[in-house]
Amino acid sequence: MARPEEAVAALVASRDILLAAGRFRQAADREKQVAELYKGDAGDAAKARDAYERAAGWYAQEGAAATASGCYRESATLAIEVGDFKGALERWEQVAAMALESNLTRYSVKDYYLAAGGCYLAIPDYVACGNAMGFYAQQDPSFPGTMEGRFLHSLLTACEAGDVAALDAAVADYDRTKRVSGYMATLLRAVRKAVQDEPDLA
Template sequence: MASSSPEELLKSAEKRANSTGGWFSSSSGKLEEAAELFKAAGNKFRLASRFDEAGQAFMRAAETEIKAGETDYAANTFFEAHKCFKMARPELAVVALTRCKTILVERGRFRQAADREKNIAELYKNEANDPRKALESYEQAGEWYLQEGAQATASGCFREAATVATEVGDYKRALERWEQVAQMSLESNLTRYSVKDYYLNAGLCYMAIPDYVACGNAMGFYANQDPSFPTTMEGRFLHSLLEVCEAGDVAAFDERVQDFDRTKRIIGWQATLLRNVRKAVQEEPDLS
């Protein structure tokens, strides 16, 4: 096996997989041997940086393990396939991870299924460039982590979901997630310091919708949940923005944002969010 090429190993694997057990060997034994040969071929393809072919070999190994009744091994092998596909074809990495996750769910291994769903979300976000699917996967992973008592990991997934929802302009969904993360963060002294940022993000999402009445109500709720919030820099900034948004004063809005930016740099998706809040102010009808 050591001197065989990956193509030769694949050929041998297919032959074993398609053969039936004889007098002295079982069909499951042949399938297990075939799976090992497929994996050996996959590892040789991987060493040669032929990642697509490596992934395909591991997929065949996993499917063969399922036929042999070794579903737990198959889950691990699908995960190996995803590692290879991630280097060349992210869309197939998602397929491999989904197969892995499905087995884990069927086996009741939800903590591991959550890990795989999180991996899928990261692929959609970073390689496959499909933020809406990333959002769905982050939310699903977060729910499973919650069920398993992994609060911190769940919060991290919901925070990623909130960020993605904000980036794609799904502000209602985003603010619900920001508020959820804030609530979860209030439960620990280690994470309370971030609550002010989450409330600010949620408040800005209300303004981007725009729904200034709901934003004002939400700010009252935030103050009730965390009495220190109104006196923080973020709390004062949010309050001042709501005032100028309700007044329709774009110049004052720009001034407030510039003042905040001098102290705490506004970059990336938060800058885009603030531009959309400003746009909403410009588009509000003047009823005076």
Template sequence: MGSTSAEELLRSAEKKASATGGWFSSPSSKHEESIELFKAAANKFRVENRLTEAGQALVRAAEMEIKTGEQDFAANTYYEASKCFRMTDANQAVMAMDRAANLLVNRGRFRQAADRKKNMAELYREDPNRLDQGLLAYEQAATWYTQEGASATASACNREAATLAIQLGQYPKAIELWESVAAASLGSNLTKFSVKEYYLNAGLCYLAIPDTAAAARAMAFYAQQDPGFPTTAEGQFLHGILQACEHGELDAFDQRVHEFDRMKPITGWRATLLQNVRKSIAEEPDLS
């Protein structure tokens, strides 16, 4: 098989896959042989850096594994296919990961299914047109991780989902996620330190809606849940921003942002979020 080309292996695999058996062999044995040939072809393609073709050969191997009742092997083979596609074709990678996740769910392997959903979400996140699908995939992964007792990984997925919700302008969803992550983090000394960040993010989302009354109620709730929050830099910043929003004071808003940025640089999605909060102040009618 060493000197056989990938194309030759592929043709042999397809021939075995379509075989109905003979006098001395059963269809299942032919199918098992086809799986080995598809995987051998995939390895040849990978050596030649023909990753799309490698992924396609692995997908065919997985399909045959399903046909022979090897669901667990098929889930792993689809994942291997996704790793090949990830370098060349994101859509095909997502397809392979999704098939792997579905097989794992059917087998009751929810922790591994969550891993695949998380992988899918990471790919969706790289495509500006599929952030909504990334959000859903992260949420599904978080649900399964929670069921499996992997609370830290579930929180990480919910944090990623919250940032995507902000990028999509889905502020109520982002609030729900940030407050959920905060609630899950309060019970541990290892994670409690980060709660102030989550409350700040949720509070800024209220102001981006904009809903200052809801933001004020939320701040009171946050102080009740974590009495130390109001005295933190994040708590004081959120309070100052809320006051600026309530009074429509752009100069005060800019000053607060500048002061906080000197302590903790504001970048990425949080910078965009604050720009949207500022815009909501600027667009308020002048009632003086």
């Protein structure tokens, strides 16, 4: 699209009319379109994230939990892109909590916990990551035994030891089974950098 700002302006005008009429679900649809424009044609991750957040809030208000969750996931991935790992982990944990409420979405919880745990490691806050993993196991007792749970444990162990080689080996092993790409690749690069930047206190 040659002029995404014009499309955004038109969508925002439509959104505001819908909000004034109390039609929050339709307003959320427009705001989601705004987010998609910012993410794609406009290339503005921060504005896209803000728009996804607003859309998610309105969807949740209208009881459209699945669509709200999708917007929160988009927000979380964009937060990783801009380096806001604290904001990202909060959203991943929220999405996980929402997923646990339905048998149809519980299967995805392991991916959300892995992403949230990775954000703790990227901050880096290894103590908080360990505590979070204990909480995840309480919420979903199957998580520690999943491939994602074992991978997160390996990452934390390597990070605590300051062992970049062990970290790389864990990532390579995981990648052989489940391709590391997109936001997860970005996140794992940040985790690796955090380990490299940690001062050697030995």
